[in-house]
Amino acid sequence: MGVNISEDFEGVVAALEGDIDHHTARDMRELIDSYVSKVAPKMLKIDFGKIQFMDSSGIGLIMGRYKLMCSLKGELKVINIPKRIEKMVKLSGLTKLGIFNYCSKTT
Amino acid sequence: MNNIINEMSVNFLSKSCNESFARTVVAAFVSQMDPTIDEISDIKTAVSEAVTNSIVHAYKSGIGVIYISAKMYDNGKVIIKIRDKGCGIEDVEQAMQPLFTTGGSDRSGLGFAVMQSFMDKIKVSSKVGKGTSVTLERHIICRSRANGC
Numbered sequence: 001m002g003v004n005i006s007e008d009f010e011g012v013v014a015a016l017e018g019d020i021d022h023h024t025a026r027d028m029r030e031l032i033d034s035y036v037s038k039v040a041p042k043m044l045k046i047d048f049g050k051i052q053f054m055d056s057s058g059i060g061l062i063m064g065r066y067k068l069m070c071s072l073k074g075e076l077k078v079i080n081i082p083k084r085i086e087k088m089v090k091l092s093g094l095t096k097l098g099i100f101n102y103c104s105k106t107t
Numbered sequence: 108m109n110n111i112i113n114e115m116s117v118n119f120l121s122k123s124c125n126e127s128f129a130r131t132v133v134a135a136f137v138s139q140m141d142p143t144i145d146e147i148s149d150i151k152t153a154v155s156e157a158v159t160n161s162i163v164h165a166y167k168s169g170i171g172v173i174y175i176s177a178k179m180y181d182n183g184k185v186i187i188k189i190r191d192k193g194c195g196i197e198d199v200e201q202a203m204q205p206l207f208t209t210g211g212s213d214r215s216g217l218g219f220a221v222m223q224s225f226m227d228k229i230k231v232s233s234k235v236g237k238g239t240s241v242t243l244e245r246h247i248i249c250r251s252r253a254n255g256c
Binding site for chain 2 (some may be wrong): 025
């Protein structure tokens with residue numbers, strides 16, 4: 001469970017694992033923000049592929065990182081959204097930002 | 108009137124590490140009704156939202172006790188109540204508006220909207236200074252006789 005941060009040719013990739021709730025989101029946020037504010041990348045990709053469960057704290061996590069990347073004049077992408085958390089993402093209304101990439105082909 | 112076939116209750120401190128405990132224990136109880144993965148996931152999410160509200164808002168200035176009780180009925184209905192003795196909500200209608208939050212920039216303001224759309228029914232009653240009680244209702248589709256439905 002946690003955050004695995006790496007860099008690729010586009011910028012920073014934060015791969016999340018386990019459950020996202022208000023408790024775990026705090027550590028994830030701190031780890032991502034401290035790395036991103038040091039590197040100030042043009043692109044931050046958050047990989048949700050290994051997320052088993054997410055409540056609305058995950059949406060808060062995305063919103064906060066979106067604002068952070070805007071303030072750095074960079075871009076945020078949320079990748080590998082598993083089917084099991086698509087419902088939450090759709091409910092949030094954030095889909096119109098066009099930053100999401102899904103695992104399933106149907107969406 | 109439908110009959111109760113099982114019930115449980117659990118109390119725990121409003122520490123954020125108990126959020127996963129709370130949704131897991133409710134999921135374990137409801138799993139007796141042979142729900143689908145989606146039904147369990149919806150219930151876990153709604154419980155997580157309600158418990159987080161109690162931790163973040165109701166007991167924002169300290170630690171208190173959160174009370175959960177759940178009842179299952181012979182018609183496949185499950186009713187889960189999440190209660191706290193925290194500060195209460197002044198304006199419940201406003202608190203339930205999507206995106207409304209008093210919780211700062213990393214709170215999405217979606218807690219009640221999630222509970223509303225992931226469950227069949229939700230009832231919120233609150234008294235300032237006394238606490239809040241959230242009642243969540245969900246019908247588990249009957250797929251086998253094994254769960255007694």
